[in-house]
Amino acid sequence: MxxxxxxxxxxxxxxxxPVEAPARGQVEVAIEAGGICGSDLHYYNHGxxxxxxxxxxxxxxxxxxxxxxxxxxxxxxLAVGDRVAxxxxxxxNACDYCLKGQQNHCLNMRFYGSAMPMPHIQxxxxxxxxxxxxxxxxxxxxxxxxxxxxxEPFAVTLHAVxxxxxxxxxxxxxxxxxxxxxxxxxAARAHGAREIVATDVMDTVLNKALEVGADRVINVAxxxxxxxxxxxxxxxxxxxxxxxxxxxAVRAGLEVLRPRSTLVQLGLGGDVSIPQNVVVxxxxxxxxxxxxxxxxxxxxxxxxxxxxxxxxxxTETYPLDDAVRAFEVAGDRNRSMxxxxxx
Numbered sequence: 001m002x003x004x005x006x007x008x009x010x011x012x013x014x015x016x017x018p019v020e021a022p023a024r025g026q027v028e029v030a031i032e033a034g035g036i037c038g039s040d041l042h043y044y045n046h047g048x049x050x051x052x053x054x055x056x057x058x059x060x061x062x063x064x065x066x067x068x069x070x071x072x073x074x075x076x077x078l079a080v081g082d083r084v085a086x087x088x089x090x091x092x093n094a095c096d097y098c099l100k101g102q103q104n105h106c107l108n109m110r111f112y113g114s115a116m117p118m119p120h121i122q123x124x125x126x127x128x129x130x131x132x133x134x135x136x137x138x139x140x141x142x143x144x145x146x147x148x149x150x151x152e153p154f155a156v157t158l159h160a161v162x163x164x165x166x167x168x169x170x171x172x173x174x175x176x177x178x179x180x181x182x183x184x185x186x187a188a189r190a191h192g193a194r195e196i197v198a199t200d201v202m203d204t205v206l207n208k209a210l211e212v213g214a215d216r217v218i219n220v221a222x223x224x225x226x227x228x229x230x231x232x233x234x235x236x237x238x239x240x241x242x243x244x245x246x247x248x249a250v251r252a253g254l255e256v257l258r259p260r261s262t263l264v265q266l267g268l269g270g271d272v273s274i275p276q277n278v279v280v281x282x283x284x285x286x287x288x289x290x291x292x293x294x295x296x297x298x299x300x301x302x303x304x305x306x307x308x309x310x311x312x313x314x315t316e317t318y319p320l321d322d323a324v325r326a327f328e329v330a331g332d333r334n335r336s337m338x339x340x341x342x343x
Contacts, residue, residue: 003059003126004323004341009047012324017059019128022072027136029086029129031343033149033317035063036330038180038268040113044327049268054115061125062088062112065139065148066343075133084136085148087155087296088112088124103293104159111291127320127343137297140304146317146340147303150310153179153338155299157187157241157266159292164239164264168192173230173237174214175253176244176267177205179313179338182212184241184266186308189213197237199227199249208337211312220252230256234282237261245269254278264289313337 003017022028040060042049065085068078078084091098091106098106113123139148157180161167172193174181177200185196198209201221209217218226230236235258242250245267253263254275259282266289279286302308315336318326320343330339 001127002320004061004320005057006043006054006060007057008054009043009045012044012060012327014320014323015057017126020130022070022075022130024073025075025133026072026130027068027075027078027133028070029064029066029084029131029136030069031064031066031124031127031129033065033145033340033342034061034125035149035153035338035340036327037061037063037153038178041327041331043113043115045331048115052115054120055118056120058113058115058120059123059125060113061123063149063152063340064088064124064129065145065151066129068136069128072133078133078136078138082136083139083141083145083148085139085151085296085300086124086129086131087135087137088152089291089293089296090132090135091293104291125341125343137300138304139300142306143303144311146314147310148300149340150183150313150338151296151299151303154183154187154303154308154310155292155295156180156289157183158295158298160184160241160264160266160289161187161191162295163287163289164241164262166192167239169194170238171195171236172197173240173253173256174198174209175240175242175249176200176246177202177209177217178243178333180266181205181241181243182209182313182337183310184243185209185213186310188239188241190302190308193239197230199252200244202333204334205337208312212309220249224252227252227256234259235261240264241266243267247272247274250274254282254284257282257284259283261285262287315339317342
């Protein structure tokens with residue numbers, strides 16, 4: 001089979017790898033679509049992110065869907081030909097965190113396409129993938145394989161909503177409208193948000209935010225005062241989903257959040273400085289959110305039932321042979337939201 005392998009920054013290669021046979025409890029999936037994630041772009045552009053660096057060749061990718069091609073012994077709830085989305089989250093289910101129901105913090109996590117451990121955990125951008133049967137979630141016939149491959153980033157935002165608590169009747173601010181910010185808008189609306197305002201510095205992504213459900217958008221580069229107006233009477237928003245990783249977005253959000261509101265940090269950036277006096281005086285709760293686990297099944301359910309529409313976020317799909325081109329386009333925020341590779 002062919003696989004998409006990163007060797008170093010800007011050194012992305014299509015290589016032949018052996019096809020394995022599924023063992024007991026496993027299935028072989030013929031991968032059809034794979035979405036390029038921000039972490040994939042970091043490996044491609046910089047050879048890693050933060051302290052995580054590539055130390056050996058690694059197959060990229062973790063947002064994938066395909067068709068079951070073969071079954072291992074003991075698999076009874078799937079059949080050859082089933083269309084499935086594959087969760088890349090593979091916790092050990094034996095460590096302290098897993099036993100407490102916090103599988104996203106598993107001490108022995110095997111998450112596809114991660115250079116965190118050594119040897120690296122090989123990813124899912126390949127023509128054939130061996131996965132545990134429980135990782136594979138059936139996709140409705142009415143759902144395209146490209147939509148199914150978006151279950152993973154959607155699950156990330158569903159976990160963020162889980163961390164925020166009930167959104168029923170809440171006013172929500174989303175800062176940063178890349179793929180995760182846009183998906184946070186969809187997730188918040190599905191969970192009962194009364195009003196959603198989104199901010200960014202680019203009109204192209206803000207227009208997409210409106211398309212997927214934001215009530216209003218603000219270009220904070222051109223009109224910073226429009227967001228500041230929400231700071232009257234100690235603030236306006238009940239929840240902020242911060243998806244940019246930008247310090248200014250965090251600070252701006254704290255100014256317009258109401259007392260006893262919640263800021264959920266989705267975006268990753270460097271170290272930031274925050275006004276502690278604002279956090280203390282308003283009794284604001286700041287929460288991190290990391291990956292997901294059980295939310296993957298919910299993501300597929302919402303997609304299968306037609307309760308969410310992720311199609312507006314699918315920008316372009318490139319064949320595997322044009323993978324380098326796909327990565328270049330995916331890194332251009334003026335041109336793309338979610339770029340996928342067809343296998």
